Amino acid sequence: MSQTGGQGARTVRCPGCGGPSVYASGNPWRPFCSARCRGADLGAWAAESYRMPESTPPDPGWPGERPAGTATEDGK
Numbered sequence: 001m002s003q004t005g006g007q008g009a010r011t012v013r014c015p016g017c018g019g020p021s022v023y024a025s026g027n028p029w030r031p032f033c034s035a036r037c038r039g040a041d042l043g044a045w046a047a048e049s050y051r052m053p054e055s056t057p058p059d060p061g062w063p064g065e066r067p068a069g070t071a072t073e074d075g076k
């Protein structure tokens, strides 16, 4: 009953929206259906990744970018 129309082109389920997505070389966003779904997925992944360093409390004694050989500020 169901015969694929295009040869080599398959229709898969888009991980972004769950809709039909053409899994072929003509679809640069495969397995996503569109750039929007692909961007949304990457955005969610990045958001999860960025939440990790944010949980670290700010350190008041942060050494900063001072070189190791900095002289003391005692000499005026």
Ligand SMILES: [Zn+2]
Pocket: 014, 015, 016, 017, 018, 019, 021, 032, 033, 034, 037
């Ligand atoms: Zn989609």
